[in-house]
Amino acid sequence: MARQGATVLERFPLWRDRPLLGYGAAAAIAILSLLIRLLVDAVMPMGYPYVAFFPAVILSTFLFGVGPGVMVAAICGAMAWYVFIPPEFSVKLSGAIVFALFFYAIVVTIDILLISWMQRANRRLVEERERSRQLAERGEILFRELQHRVSNNLQVVGGLLALQMKSVSDAAARLALEEASRRLALIGRIHRQLYDPHGEQLDLGRFLEQLGADLVDAGGRAGIVCRVDAHAGIRLSADAAVPIALIVAEAVANAIEHGFAGREAGEIVIRASRDGDGALDLRVIDDGAGLPPGFDPATSDSLGLKLAQMLARQIGGSFRLFVDGRTTAMLRIG
Structure with a gap:
């Protein structure tokens, strides 16, 4: 399950090669957050102009990246200022309004930076894992090639001993060479299956x-x-x-x-x-x-x-x- 979850997270942000789709989807999320805020406005007490807008910024940044997230943060901040911060449907500025907008800007900036840092770290992790996989594959290929060469060399030495045996007239020496050749040939045949590159x-x-x-x-x-x-x-x-x-x-x-x-x-x-x-x-x-x-x-x-x-x-x-x-x-x- 953890492995599957990591694979899903690695897909974000979406549409990195098609940024217009990301910006369009982020704009749709901003509009949807305004509709949700308007629906709950009747039951909301005074003083919560950013309800539904913070989640929109977080979701847009996570799904589509920093650019769409910044765009949604700006759009949602403007909508909250114009529609929900008294006096409603105006762009009047006061000390309290400036403070509220400043507080909103600080929170969404932290949200965007944290999500961006998390996704960059995740991408670095993916790249490092891919490099490790490639190194492991290369090491396994080299390991098996080495084992293959060692096995072949053992069999070659065994064959050389067998050839040398034919030119030896002494029976005891011939028997010793025959036994040595047989054992080397045996080691060469079984050597490939003895060692595993993963240490199993x-x-x-x-x-x-x-x-x-x-x-x-x-x-x-x-x-x-x-x-x-x-x-x-x-x-x-x-x-x-x-x-x-x-x-x-x-x-x-x-x-x-x-x-x-x-x-x-x-x-x-x-x-x-x-x-x-x-x-x-x-x-x-x-x-x-x-x-x-x-x-x-x-x-x-x-x-x-x-x-x-x-x-x-x-x-x-x-x-x-x-x-x-x-x-x-x-x-x-x-």
Whole structure:
């Protein structure tokens, strides 16, 4: 409602580009105020010559601007002097009449100045708001362009690493370059959705759905399904979204590469919820082959596992990998 009221006020004064209409309408208001004053004259006591004229001046100034308001003030002052200030229907001057006209002039001048000041301030506010809107739009465009360029640059670096990998003969070096290229490409794909120019947090469920779809698509296994089960209303800051995305990506990639090795079909479930303490519980569960015999996450030298644990500590959480009927990678924050 306040917004609608501000929009209506911004239209005044009316007909700024058609001043003759404004002056004509103001003159009509002056004549109408005289008719109203004549109608109530029979019930009015002596000494109120300006009743109906003050409102006419205020209304004309507010609706049509200072020029029409000054015109109405002059017309109404003359009509009040001639018709309602004794002796009626004369232009006789006396000390009392001069004082009455002076009092009228002071009041209408203050009214006109106040309305004019209010409307100028309102116009400045409108102009400033328009400038702010344009700056905000320009900033948002620049922000999105920057995000687009950062994402493209990450993907270019990932592509360069993939090209470099082809010229490396050492198996361990090739594997390290392949992992680095894959992670950079992943960050590049999801980077655009991580940050909002208005500083709003991400909806975790929607973010995980998009991330899961990207990861399965990158895995190249058409028979593997990724399902997201996230409690509604969980919001995520952009600073936490990057490490969480990398941890989830590592867990999903491991499930596709190791859990579903030799298989073309399987299911990965990403669950997100908050416990009674408000901590975020995020799990990646797959129905694959499980962990290798004798595998101990605590002593494993897996680079992906170490990366997940390091990222979890950075955001004040912990990461575990275990089998509870199904292989589960669990991230707990809080």
